[in-house]
Amino acid sequence: MPAFFSDASFLNFLAGGLLQFGWWQMLLYLLVATQITIFTVTLYLHRSQAHRGVDFHPLIAHFFRFWSWLTTSMITREWAAIHRKHHAKCETEDDPHSPMHKGIGNVLWKGADMYREARLARADIEQYGKGCPDDWVERNLYTRFATLGVVLLLAVSFVLFGFKGVAVWAIQMAWIPFWAAGVINGLGHWWGYRNFETTDTATNLTPWAVWIGGEELHNNHHAFPSSAKFALRRFEFDIGWAAIKLLEKVRLAKVLRVAPSLNLRPNIAMPDAETLRALLAHRFQAMTDYQRNVLKPALKEEAAAAGAKLRALLPRRLRKGMVDDGRWLNPESRAQLQAWVDARPRIRALLEHRRRLADVLESRSHDAAERLRRLQAWCAEAEASGVRALQDYAARLRGYALAQA
Helix, strand or coil, X not given: CCHHHCCHHHHHHHHHXXXXXXXXXXXXXXXXXXXXXXXXXXXXXXXXXXXXXXXXXXXXXXXXXXXXXXXXXXXXXXXXXXXXXXXXXXXXXXXXXXXXXXXXXXXXXXXXHHHHHHXXXXXXXXXXXXXXXXXXXXXXXXXXXXXXXXXXXXXXXXXXXXXXXXXXXXXXXXXXXHHHHHHHHHHHHXXXXXXXXXXXXXXXXXXXXXXXXXXXXXXXXXXXXXXXXXXXXXXXXXHHHHHHHHHHHCCCEEECCCCCCEEECCCCXXXXXXXXXXXXXXXXXXXXXXHHHHHHHHHHHHHHHCCCCHHHHCCHHHHHHHCCCCCCCCHHHHHHHHHHHHCCHHHHHHHHHHHHHHXXXXXXXXXXXXXXXXXXXXXXXXXXXXXXXXXXXXXXXXXXXXXXX
16 A cells, blocks of 8 residues: 555545645635635626626636636526516515515525526526626536536645535535525515615615625615615725725726715705606605605604504504505504504505605606606695695705716
């Protein structure tokens, strides 16, 4: 038997591979490798390919393609298509991974299975996957041999690190399925805070979480899907955006879109074309302002008039349900909320004003003049309502404008 197989060198190789890294060195490698994988998903697959918010230098773009193949076996076109469908069908039965329809437990722990199931809908991949890489390497290596990359990574990990490498490889294989397919797609539509009252349930999980690349700011992303920057409040930090700006400084990235800034013009007597443009870009901000500046004070006044605490007058889950007219409540709770509203004409009137405003903002009509006329009529009705908070809101709304870049 060769000496290699008869002495401690073979056992040392099995334990530590060629590099003989200790556990602290392996931990550092794992942190670096998983961060690159997260950047590959959030910067390239998500912000660049799915939403066209940023372009990368071909060298960087191909590195991301290679790293995705090596560490996840995900195909760019499929990932982008499934994510675009998520936005197009968000919180419906056709959403590939909505906790509202599939259950939070299923999305959190079986998100990767849902991704694999969505890959089989080839008509959806064709419909939503346009514009993604389709060169010789993509067709003949990354797509044709999609699973070869992770097998190659396993072999390399074992040669370099021994059985420690196999353990680290297993963690790498679970990283994206858990954090992206599970946590972001699951908890990011179930728990957290919201800067914007979007028409879905997307939440921000935390103002910062450097290990998931900025994807924790999921509500911000759903408010402005094509923005390359996810952080929109002073206290929020998007490490993915920091990486993009660093690459931009060395001319390896070009930012195409970011969320437009909102400007407020004083003393605007009537909504104009500039108001309409700003509202269409910031429709979720407009609905958020309505909730916070009109409905919330009215609810507090109702509680004060009844001599009760607001939480006693209307349970928190029903107050949350009022934000979207009970869309996500069960039928019993929805009926309970409707009965509560019907017994309070002032609240019912404010909710009706909000519904008509939402109809204007969400209209798919391409007739800008007609939409502007409807907006002007809404502001006139709000001014004539006699409700001070609604009048103040209409005055603020009339002054909406897009800030100059």
